[in-house]
Amino acid sequence: MSNPSITTSRWEITDGHTLEGYLATGGYQGLRRALEMTPSEVHEEVKKASLLGRGGAGFPAGIKWGFLPQEVWPRYLVVNGDESEPGTYKDRLLIERDPHQLIEGCVITCYALGLSQCFLYVRGEMAHGQERVAAALNEAYAEGYVGKNILGTELSVDVILHWGAGAYIVGEETALIESLEGNRGMPRLKPPYFPASIGLYGKPTIVNNVETLSNIPWIIENGGEAFAKIGAEQSTGTRIFAVSGHVNNPGVFEVEFGTTTFRDLIMGDEYAGGIRNGNALKAFIPGGASAPWFFEEHLDLPLEKSAVDNAGSMLGSGAIVVMDDTTDIVKACHNLVRFFSRESCGKCTPCREGTNWLEKILERIIAGHGRKEDLDLILDVCDNISPGITWPPKQTTICPLGPSAVSPIASSLERFRSEFDAYIEDNQVVTPVELMEERS
């Protein structure tokens, strides 16, 4: 089946990242179209498109935009390009291969909402992406697509390339704002739940993901209704999925929402091409490290927000990680928990202490020193971070990072408890002091 190509249309074009290549393939037509409309009409088109945020939470962008308070100025746009969720690999490609599309999306958004300056925050480790955006911005400024009096109109907006320095938590929108203000990237206390009311420098701020904004030029050029016709009723348009792990043909695919299933994407020849070496599927993560795992019986679910939500997980960041039957589930679980432990910012006690202890207990189990009561202990710690261990998770913390560490544990313990038991059975229990001595 063929998928409409909205955000990835220039990925195979060698010079798609240059202004020349971009213009030759219809670039900046959305901006020209937007400037023929009033700002409110542009906002209206995005609402009609029902574009869901592509960062992870899946909140409708047009509605988020509507949270801006009346007549408070200046307002800012902050672009979230701090992609770091394990398994997630799409924003980097959008940044590297089609930076002008993103810039165009930013300028249109600033026009629609009266945002006076845009900060394009690219993850620190993405040196090549930063170079591509810098080069694209320099070209765009020279030709009047960004900056003062854009395309000869009264629209004047600077787009500033800003870059991070390595911290997953900065993907949380209030932490992103803290980081952009030059601070430690720690999430802010809620409410307000959206920086639209109080954001950067205490002013109204829209924070949107790279993929979300990359959809905007197409929506304005073709109309919100045309966009809404693609995909499923509640998940319009396309989504970029990265399929990685134990598959024959790991890759990044733009897929129409609702028409494709996990089975198509993981097993289909035109996509990831099935499990490696003819092995059996053991489990897969449907939406990034924070998402509860799926199994064989979930393969026929359509790639669509409400279907996946109802089945007890999320499409999240569009990262599908496949594990075959050779996978050591305890080690995979430890790997994911260690990530959240390392990336906890330390602000909220349940997350800072809880994820750290979860990691240590799992490490002890893998090292062959697990205790019979460890699995209950793990679940007790999980319950302290996220009471009831439910989905969607309850929080004892400011942001969802802590509860995210609970997902892989709840999933793997429920399904593969015997593998944990196997690590724990018949092994030698040691004291913490002995364990430290063994390590050194």
Added chain:
Amino acid sequence: MSKLNEDNLRLARQIISMYPQKKSALIPLLHLAQEQDGWVSNEAMKDIASLLDVTPAEVLGTCSFYEMFKRHPVGEYQINICHGISCHLLGADGVLEHAEDSLGVKQGEITKDGKFSFEGVECIAACTEGPCLQINYRYVNKVNSSDFDDLVARLRSGEKPDIPLHGTLAKVRQRIPSEKSAGPALVESSSRPIWLQRNEDEG
């Protein structure tokens, strides 16, 4: 190891001028210091503090939060081996163990010749290319143990000049010509953007 040099001071002032508030330039300036020296020294942090009108402790506070800032020298080539879940499933732990044996140092240490240091890092967004790594933040995909040794040997012999020494991130910088700049949207400027007038004109 040191204060920011003249060129970097000039660049620092340019960067600061793009933001509505000076402190927003803190992370970019720390990168600038790291680009100059390969790591971030106390002297550089003091310099940055005075440029931004904040205390050196505030600069250190931010600097110490972010993994990429090194407050001690690292190898000319800092090798970051991804051990995120996708790379883990494809054998990243083996590459990490091999790196330790092959370089003869542990994670976070520097080889005697000062050329290399390495560490395991969280997902670097190349998940379909695992196991992957970055050398001074330049990607190398699908690396096994012998690929790793080849890479190290080539870097030792001075090959691979497209990888800059540690500290340099983007080799292209954003430059906004003053006549093209809309200018920073200062927090105090509470006026409505003029293009929104179009809503009323049409309505």
